[in-house]
Amino acid sequence: xxxxxxxxxxxxxxxxxxxxxxxxxxxxxxxxxxxxxxxxxxxxxxxxxxxxxxxxxxxxxxxxxxxxxxxxxxxxxxxxxxxxxxxxxxxxxxxxxxxxxxxxxxxxxxxxxxxxxxxxxxxxxxxxxxxxxxxxxxxxxxxxxxxxxxxxxxxxxxxxxxxxxxxxxxxxxxxxxxxxxxxxxxxxxxxxxxxxxxxxxxxxxxxxxxxxxxxxxxxxxxxxxxxxxxxxxxxxxxxxxxxxxxxxxxxxxxxxxxxxxxxxxxxxxxxxxxx
Amino acid sequence: xxxxxxxxxxxxxxxxxxxxxxxxxxxxxxxxxxxxxxxxxxxxxxxxxxxxxxxxxxxxxxxxxxxxxxxxxxxxxxxxxxxxxxxxxxxxxxxxxxxxxxxxxxxxxxxxxxxxxxxxxxxxxxxxxxxxxxxxxxxxxxxxxxxxxxxxxxxxxxxxxxxxxxxxxxxxxxxxxxxxxxxxxxxxxxxxxxxxxxxxxxxxxxxxxxxxxxxxxxxxxxxxxxxxxxxxxxxxxxxxxxxxxxxxxxxxxxxxxxxxxxxxxxxxxxxxxxxxxxxxxxxxxxxxxxxxxxxxxxxxxxx
Numbered sequence: 001x002x003x004x005x006x007x008x009x010x011x012x013x014x015x016x017x018x019x020x021x022x023x024x025x026x027x028x029x030x031x032x033x034x035x036x037x038x039x040x041x042x043x044x045x046x047x048x049x050x051x052x053x054x055x056x057x058x059x060x061x062x063x064x065x066x067x068x069x070x071x072x073x074x075x076x077x078x079x080x081x082x083x084x085x086x087x088x089x090x091x092x093x094x095x096x097x098x099x100x101x102x103x104x105x106x107x108x109x110x111x112x113x114x115x116x117x118x119x120x121x122x123x124x125x126x127x128x129x130x131x132x133x134x135x136x137x138x139x140x141x142x143x144x145x146x147x148x149x150x151x152x153x154x155x156x157x158x159x160x161x162x163x164x165x166x167x168x169x170x171x172x173x174x175x176x177x178x179x180x181x182x183x184x185x186x187x188x189x190x191x192x193x194x195x196x197x198x199x200x201x202x203x204x205x206x207x208x209x210x211x212x213x214x215x216x217x218x219x220x221x222x223x224x225x226x227x228x229x230x231x232x233x234x235x236x237x238x239x240x241x242x243x244x245x246x247x248x249x250x251x252x253x254x255x256x257x258x259x260x261x262x263x264x265x266x267x268x269x270x271x272x273x274x275x
Numbered sequence: 276x277x278x279x280x281x282x283x284x285x286x287x288x289x290x291x292x293x294x295x296x297x298x299x300x301x302x303x304x305x306x307x308x309x310x311x312x313x314x315x316x317x318x319x320x321x322x323x324x325x326x327x328x329x330x331x332x333x334x335x336x337x338x339x340x341x342x343x344x345x346x347x348x349x350x351x352x353x354x355x356x357x358x359x360x361x362x363x364x365x366x367x368x369x370x371x372x373x374x375x376x377x378x379x380x381x382x383x384x385x386x387x388x389x390x391x392x393x394x395x396x397x398x399x400x401x402x403x404x405x406x407x408x409x410x411x412x413x414x415x416x417x418x419x420x421x422x423x424x425x426x427x428x429x430x431x432x433x434x435x436x437x438x439x440x441x442x443x444x445x446x447x448x449x450x451x452x453x454x455x456x457x458x459x460x461x462x463x464x465x466x467x468x469x470x471x472x473x474x475x476x477x478x479x480x481x482x483x484x485x486x487x488x489x490x491x492x493x494x495x496x497x498x499x500x501x502x503x504x505x506x507x508x509x510x511x512x513x514x515x516x517x518x519x520x521x522x523x524x525x526x527x528x529x530x531x532x533x534x535x536x537x538x539x540x541x542x543x544x545x546x547x548x549x550x551x552x553x554x555x556x557x558x559x560x561x562x563x564x565x566x567x568x569x570x571x572x573x574x575x576x577x578x
């Protein structure tokens with residue numbers, strides 16, 4: 001579609017303006033985290049210069065909080081939950097898309113309830129369960145809850161993709177005497193884009209969650225980065241250097257991860273919602 | 276010939292069904308059951324019917340905060356519907372016009388959405404803090420000093436300000452969903468419209484909008500579910516007391532305070548479960564309204 005150059009220019013202008021709006025707060029935080037306290041207040045928009053550059057905030061951070069450990073907890077929880085989500089959801093999606101059995105539709109419907117009903121509403125019951133099984137203040141409590149939270153959408157997206165695979169392939173494998181488990185293993189690499197999408201969609205809410213870490217694992221040995229940052233921010237409200245440094249540390253890894261996975265994320269969001 | 280029992284079916288389905296049932300469906304049902312119980316004078320748990328809900332809706336202690344949180348939640352939702360989704364749609368239409376670099380724009384515009392709500396809330400709290408002159412130095416040159424207010428600290432402005440922060444963060448979601456729907460529209464329709472001399476606005480009104488109506492519904496219901504379940508942003512910026520003076524209290528923060536207790540208020544698991552039950556009820560009403568009213572209407576339009 002051809003358009004007059006004036007129109008294209010206006011579109012660029014509008015999009016650029018919104019990009020500024022989207023990035024401004026993030027840049028304010030990151031840039032000012034490297035500046036002397038006085039310059040943060042007197043010249044909030046200035047870039048750090050050799051005379052105003054400081055790492056004071058980051059120093060307070062390393063003295064006052066255990067950020068590397070929090071980061072590790074977040075990483076462990078996220079990786080384990082994503083692994084479990086993909087494993088169990090792809091198995092279920094395979095069964096739902098491959099076999100005709102009496103309860104097929106009902107099972108799919110049962111699993112999709114969780115797409116609409118937020119798992120948080122079961123917090124009271126989850127906490128009870130975790131107390132009973134002595135899982136409070138363990139990373140397992142978070143891993144299991146996030147796995148349950150991720151299953152509905154993952155099954156939905158993966159089974160939509162698996163239904164599109166050609167039947168001949170699987171039939172040929174069956175004739176060659178492959179077991180059903182072997183066929184599942186053959187299918188997995190074929191739905192790699194869908195798995196990438198599921199990873200990307202499931203990662204954001206798991207990495208960013210505050211609710212369950214606050215309730216199930218608030219202990220020092222299990223704090224996630226979001227909970228750790230939120231506690232730290234609460235304590236150091238008036239130390240702008242420290243607060244800005246903490247915010248920067250929480251923002252930058254997420255943005256880097258996003259830059260790496262943004263394509264899968266977008267394809268996942270769109271296929272998940274529209275298939 | 277009878278087929279052998281399909282053991283592999285069980286093996287494939289059991290892990291997902293077990294985890295999902297044990298940690299999602301069962302806890303939600305258990306919470307609902309808890310909300311129908313109370314503790315008797317001898318400390319035992321006894322069935323109480325809907326009396327917890329009656330207390331939540333009518334009693335002096337609970338009804339005030341509950342209706343306040345529900346009203347605030349409704350305002351929070353309406354602001355998202357009026358600002359977030361139209362802006363998301365506008366951005367999607369701009370991105371779908373295939374200007375150069377639209378992938379880069381899209382990536383940047385989605386960035387706030389991937390950050391933790393806690394971090395976003397705190398960053399905005401700093402920027403809106405009058406002690407840091409950012410807001411002042413942005414508004415003063417424009418002659419808008421009158422707008423240099425402690426937005427998060429005033430009872431009248433805290434909730435709209437928080438809603439707009441949430442809009443700023445989440446606008447990427449409707450944008451991406453609308454964009455996905457827009458790029459599926461066949462090119463021929465645009466060409467036909469261009470031949471007929473249709474301008475951008477007419478093309479949007481007559482072609483794009485009608486074809487993405489189903490997505491409008493999905494975006495609406497996702498916004499509804501997300502908004503009536505919100506907690507992190509309020510907790511991070513205003514604390515569990517959802518200040519000033521509960522002006523930004525949502526059902527999520529009310530649930531947290533009721534169940535776990537906060538400062539002088541003692542926690543009450545039964546009433547906490549009742550708040551969760553009320554939230555579930557609100558969300559189900561929204562989802563059902565979408566399924567029955569909106570989706571049926573859309574299907575009638577399409578076929």
